[in-house]
Amino acid sequence: MTRRRAIVAAPIAVAIDAPDIETAARWAAAVAPHVSTLKVGLELYLRYGPEVVETVRGARGVELFLDLKLHDIPATVAGAARAVARLGPAFLTVHASGGADMIRAAVEAAPDTRIAAVTVLTSLDEAALDTVGVRGPASDAVRRLAVLAVGAGARALVCSPHEVAALRSEVGPEVTLITPGVRPAGADQGDQARVATPEAALAAGADLLVIGRPITRAPDPGAAAAALGAALRRAGASPS
Ligand SMILES: O=C(O)c1cc(=O)[nH]c(=O)n1[C@@H]1O[C@H](COP(=O)(O)O)[C@@H](O)[C@H]1O
Secondary structure (H helix, E strand, C coil): CCHHHHHHCEEEEEECCCCCHHHHHHHHHHHHHHEEEEEECHHHHHHHCHHHHHHHHCCCCCEEEEEEEECCCHHHHHHHHHHHHCCCCCEEEEEHHHCHHHHHHHHHHCCCCEEEEECCCCCCCHHHHHHCCCCCCHHHHHHHHHHHHHHCCCCEEECCHHHHHHHHHHHCCCCEEEECCECCCCCCCCCCCCCECHHHHHHHCCCEEEECHHHHCCCCHHHHHHHHHHHHHHCCCCCC
């Protein structure tokens, strides 16, 4: 990491959820000078595979977050995690609800990658959770899944900004807490249900904020990423 990046990179993972690889490359190049991390998810990876990882990584100096949300039997998840570990992602997501054996399988198959366990999707509110048989506050389910995941070796957790503070006291300082569901004041919430502003997520103790459309769908994604990074610095983010 160069000295300049050490000063300017904000703790933001930009979700590069682009429809095609050319758009992904453009967004990645525009935002990379301002953020610590770029996230490649299902939309791009299922279409292009490892090629898109290399394209996004062409924006040098950023960490790669591979968001494949693996969820299958332990042997299958181990094989999948091993298959993508050679791409060297800093983070790889699995669904915590796959259970402890599945999470442990991913951790053992990709020892140099932080396995990030997704607790309860930020698009789900309590009414939606109820329809899939999860009763009670979302925060209870998040806490239960977080404890399970960390016990199985996950070194990162994905939750909404609403649950960060409670999880921090539950799992301690070593686990990376990652929050999607981040919306600058006045931004369109879209399909996200459990949301907060970047400043609030940071103040609650998040380590890394996942932000997609508020940056990528802005008229100038580079300027939007720079503005959010500056806002976080004013709010007290330590440079990454
Ligand atoms: O694992 C994730 O990154 C994730 C987990 C979650 O609970 N909610 C969630 O929105 N995400 C991802 O975070 C990104 C959010 O994008 P925006 O809603 O556009 O900011 C998307 O790429 C989602 O796939």
